[in-house]
Amino acid sequence: MDSDLSPSGTHKTSAVYNDVHHAPVTSVLADGDVIYADHEMDADERVIRALGYKQEFKRELSLWTTFCISFAVLGLLPSFASTVYYGMGYAGTAGMVWGWLIAMIFIQCIAFSMAELCSAMPTSGGLYYAAAVLAPPGWGPFAAWLTGWSNWIGQITAAPSVDYALSAMILAAGSITNPGYVPTNWQIYLLTVLILIIHTVISSLPTKHVAQFNSWGSTFNVIALVATIIIIPAMVKTKPKFTSAHEVWSDIKNQTDFPDGVAVLMTFVGVIWTMSGYDSPFHLSEECSNANVASPRAIVLTSGVGGVMGWFLQLVVAYTVVDIDAVINSELGQPWASYLLQILPQNAALAILGLTIVCGFSMGQGCMVAASRVTYAYARDDCFPFSKYWKIVNATTKTPVNAVILNTVLGILMCLLVLAGSVAIGALFSIGAIAQFVAFIIPIFIRVFFVGTRFRKGPWHLGRWGPLIGGLGVAFVALMVPILCLPSVTKGDLSPDLMNWTCLVYGAPMLAVIIWWFVDAHKWFTGPKVNLEHAIHPVHDEPEVSEGVEPGNAQVAADSKGSEKSDETLPK
Structure with missing residues (x-):
């Protein structure tokens, strides 16, 4: 007109x-x-x-390239390698295989509900925007405030935690080839900083180049994962080659002070952290063509493919691991490297570790891209101090370069936790899991219990099953948030170095954000602008x-x- x-x-x-x-x-x-x-x-x-x-980005992403970035963020092989301690370390092989299977059913519910929201609101703000629009009258800004900050905290911890695990794997490979070398925390920290800076440069390139890089990385991720699933059973050096099915599926080796059922629930942290990247298509939707169809499809594709292939990897490791205690407590300082060396000839172990390292690099870069888009979207609505700087889109690259740099600086500071020991830096993994899933579930909770007729379905939707599927996802997160905060030991065995610091490291910033809201932010923050x-x-x-x-x-x-x-x- x-x-x-x-x-x-x-x-x-x-x-x-x-x-x-x-x-x-x-x-x-x-x-x-x-x-x-x-x-x-x-x-x-x-x-x-x-x-x-306004349309400010170039729409140079397709369903495939969006899926590639999302699958790179998921990074099944490096994610599993980074969190293997939480699977077999809490409840043995039975905890691994049952934990992944049970958790994945409910994670799919969350992913499907998120895809429905994405189809109706395909914007970089994603979950934050959905919480604001769907909340009951008068509650929109507060719902957006909580969702946005929780999601942002989870996003900015992703690349640092991935790059920390990547650095540990690289230095563990050095230890394998040079047995006299023992990596120090300072060396791990400095290598992590270097990798973060490299990812910053790549994530600041034009969208077309970022998409190409992630397409290559995601393709390599799939190839490396399939190769790993095939090579490990084929080249196992132990006798017998495989653990009995009864032991794999039934023998819960509880390494915690809690009952077996709780120990199995505690293994979910690895599954949840690994599967927390499928929201990336939501945040990249403003750079995707046919976004209200392609982006939700990419969410579902990522969670579905990731869930199935990840479970196969769990089974391979569960049937081949020999000594769980030796894997968890190895001097290499990296359980995945210890496991590979335990069951494979050294050259084969180094080959798979090399594949994992390349995949981890791609994963860290995908995390950096997704986090920068979230930072940009929230700065666009003036959520942060000095938002006017973080919401600038670079005139040359047409990407939010300032937001990328901000996330990098924060990531470098967070990685100082490496110097406090493995338990302290491990809090980044639990924070990422809790922060992301809390942000995922707030708009889904509102959609299920409060939205009424205010939700207009997009072209991709769940029909009449939407509230039921969303309700299952809400119940799962409500159960898992306190579980993810539990330490592995209790009472007299609990000491500062064994404490689960997730409550403090995630709870303190969120408490500060809530106090900020009631003291000042409610006066000027009105949600999506x-x-x-x-x-x-x-x-x-x-x-x-x-x-x-x-x-x-x-x-x-x-x-x-x-x-x-x-x-x-x-x-x-």
Whole structure:
């Protein structure tokens, strides 16, 4: 539709309108709100504008490249290598195989519910935006505040934790080839910093190059994972080659002070941390073409493929490991390297460890990309101090370079935990698991129990099964949050170096964020901030242009200015 007036009263050669009511989105704007542009919009731009945002990124990602970045963030092989301690270390092989299988059923529920939200709200803000729009009237900003900060904390811990584990594996490989070498914490820290800086450079490149890099990395991840699943059983040097099925599936070797059932639940930390990357397509949706279909499909594809292939890897390790205590307590300082050396000839062990290291590098880079998009999206809505700097999109690369640099600096500081020992740096893994899944579940919880008719399904949806599937996901997270905070020992055995510091390292920032909200932030934070020209009235009424409105209250914001709706209808 053409006209020569913009909402501000100035003339445009070709003003194009998009009625939110006709867009397949659940928006911060009200039905009937009109979006203005000075050019013809394709379907993707109409959707993002109906959500209240300008199209600022180039849409150079497809379903495949979005899946590649997401699968790289998932990084099954390096993720398992980084968290093998939590699987077999808490409950033995039975805990590994049953823990992954049970947890994956509920994780799929969360992934499917998230995909449904993504289809209705394909924006970089993702879960934060969904929580704001779906929350009951008056609660939108607070729901967005909690979701956004929890998600951000989880996102910015991802690359540092991955790169720490990667550094430990690289130096463990050095120990294997040079038995007299024992890595120090300082060496691990400095190598982690170097890898973070390299990932910063790659993540600041134009979207096209980032997509290409992650496509290669994800392809290599799949090849390396399949190769590992085949090579380990084929080249096992131990006699007998495989553990009995009865021992693998039934023998819970409880290494904690808790009952067997709780010990199995504690193994879920590895599954949850490994599978916390499938939300990446949500945050990359503004760079994806056909986003409200391709992005939710990428979420489901990532969680499904990752869940099945990850379980096969669990089975391979469970059937071949010989001495769990030796793996967990090896002087190499890296359980995956210890396991490989225990069951394979040295050259084969080094080959698989090398594959894992390359996959880990790709995974860390994917984590850096996803985290930078989250930081940009929240800074765009002024969530952070000095947001005006972090929300800048680089004019040359068309990527949020400042947000990448901010995340890197924070990651370097967080990795100082390496110097306090393995238990302290291990808190980053639990934080990533808890922070991400708390953020995942807040908008799903609101969608299931409070949304009513305010949720408009996108083209990808769960139909009448949506509330049931979402409810199962909510119940799972409610159970797992306290479990993930438990130490492995209790009472007299508990000491500072064995304490689970997750409650403090995650709880303290979140408590500070909540206090900040009630003391000050509630005065100025209104949730997602509209950054384009729009009007709830037809063009002849000289409508308002809003910089930010409280979610769901665009109608109120416009009417409060004293204008009344016109009975005129917009020409089609």
